[in-house]
Amino acid sequence: MVSSSTIQTTLVRHQQTIDTALRTLFQETVSSAQLPALAAYYGQMQYHLGWLDADLKPTQSNPGKLLRPTLVLLAYEAAGAWGSANELSPDSTYLHRALPAAVAVELTHNFTLIHDDIEDGDIERRHRPTLWTIWGVPQSINSGDGMYALSRLALWKVLEHRVSGDIAARLATILDRTVLVVAEGQYLDISFEERQDISVSMYIDMISRKTAALMGCAVEMGALLGTQDEETIRLLRTFGDAIGVAFQVRDDILGIWATEAELGKTSAGDVYRRKKSLPILHALEHASPEDQRRLQAIYGQKSALTPEQVAEVMTIFEHTGTQAYCHQFLRHHCQLAHEALSRVPHHTSPLSRRALNDMEILIQFTEDIAS
Numbered sequence: 301m302v303s304s305s306t307i308q309t310t311l312v313r314h315q316q317t318i319d320t321a322l323r324t325l326f327q328e329t330v331s332s333a334q335l336p337a338l339a340a341y342y343g344q345m346q347y348h349l350g351w352l353d354a355d356l357k358p359t360q361s362n363p364g365k366l367l368r369p370t371l372v373l374l375a376y377e378a379a380g381a382w383g384s385a386n387e388l389s390p391d392s393t394y395l396h397r398a399l400p401a402a403v404a405v406e407l408t409h410n411f412t413l414i415h416d417d418i419e420d421g422d423i424e425r426r427h428r429p430t431l432w433t434i435w436g437v438p439q440s441i442n443s444g445d446g447m448y449a450l451s452r453l454a455l456w457k458v459l460e461h462r463v464s465g466d467i468a469a470r471l472a473t474i475l476d477r478t479v480l481v482v483a484e485g486q487y488l489d490i491s492f493e494e495r496q497d498i499s500v501s502m503y504i505d506m507i508s509r510k511t512a513a514l515m516g517c518a519v520e521m522g523a524l525l526g527t528q529d530e531e532t533i534r535l536l537r538t539f540g541d542a543i544g545v546a547f548q549v550r551d552d553i554l555g556i557w558a559t560e561a562e563l564g565k566t567s568a569g570d571v572y573r574r575k576k577s578l579p580i581l582h583a584l585e586h587a588s589p590e591d592q593r594r595l596q597a598i599y600g601q602k603s604a605l606t607p608e609q610v611a612e613v614m615t616i617f618e619h620t621g622t623q624a625y626c627h628q629f630l631r632h633h634c635q636l637a638h639e640a641l642s643r644v645p646h647h648t649s650p651l652s653r654r655a656l657n658d659m660e661i662l663i664q665f666t667e668d669i670a671s
């Protein structure tokens with residue numbers, strides 16, 4: 301079992317550095333557009349990032365997990381940090397080479413979330429009202445667009461840190477391809493809502509695009525900045541893709557089986573929401589014909605589910621071995637992530653070893669709920 305303090309330590313190691321870089325690059329990138337008339341436009345983006353409140357006053361908020369940019373920096377270190385830092389030291393200047401990519405990935409992630417909240421009609425994110433509920437849909441779409449552009453501009457700052465034009469262009473291509481793949485995943489996810497014929501494999505393909513692709517991208521970009529060794533980059537990318545799928549499936553499992561105490565919201569919440577996540581798709585494919593008919597009837601009805609119907613769905617999950625299947629699926633992807641990491645060519649630098657160890661802790665943390 302990975303203790304919450306171990307995972308905290310792993311995730312916060314770079315948090316402050318990333319938070320500072322995010323704010324600095326954001327300010328640097330928008331400074332040319334700091335007309336008073338535009339202050340509220342950039343303020344809306346900063347609200348979404350948690351830096352300002354709804355009155356556009358600074359908040360005391362903590363920077364959050366910043367998981368994706370953390371993956372950029374860990375991959376950069378694991379790959380060798382361009383050979384520039386072979387000692388563990390509190391001086392983090394060696395990270396400067398990778399910070400623009402970390403910031404770009406985080407801004408890209410947030411641009412997709414702004415648009416996702418509009419598309420899903422979600423009214424809350426990170427325990428705060430979503431952007432569109434405060435400033436309306438047109439302004440929020442426009443904030444998301446701006447944040448996407450900022451993410452690309454932030455990335456080009458790598459050129460100020462002795463990264464070659466070739467590597468910078470390759471980084472930009474990886475990020476652009478990823479945004480396209482994420483949008484494909486979002487298309488599939490939205491189209492699945494109207495369909496009754498979604499298989500487990502179609503779902504896995506969808507989450508590989510919508511969720512895992514950006515995590516794989518984060519790791520690949522970090523690795524590419526850290527080394528020229530293509531095999532190391534490939535193995536780290538495999539780790540990122542696998543941990544990305546595992547993270548989503550972990551979320552799916554918690555959405556059904558986490559206790560109210562663990563989740564801070566209703567257990568079986570994803571059943572109440574009729575979310576087409578891995579558990580229900582597995583049960584729809586593998587339950588007995590009678591149970592499949594019941595599931596289809598319950599998930600197809602117009603009215604809200606009653607607690608009795610939710611209990612019935614949970615019983616069908618039990619009969620079908622759905623929880624065991626989801627746990628097995630999670631373990632398998634964690635195993636893929638672990639195998640990829642264990643094949644990363646051995647690095648003698650303590651920095652690289654520590655980053656690989658942190659990545660192992662992330663895998664264990666993801667897998668814990670299945671053990």
Ligand SMILES: CC(C)=CCC/C(C)=C/COP(=O)(O)OP(=O)(O)O
Pocket residue numbers: 411412413415416420422482483486510511
């Ligand atoms: C191109 C676009 C807009 C892509 C959105 C990508 C994305 C990761 C959405 C959040 O997924 P989710 O809806 O499953 O998660 P959450 O519950 O956080 O909204």
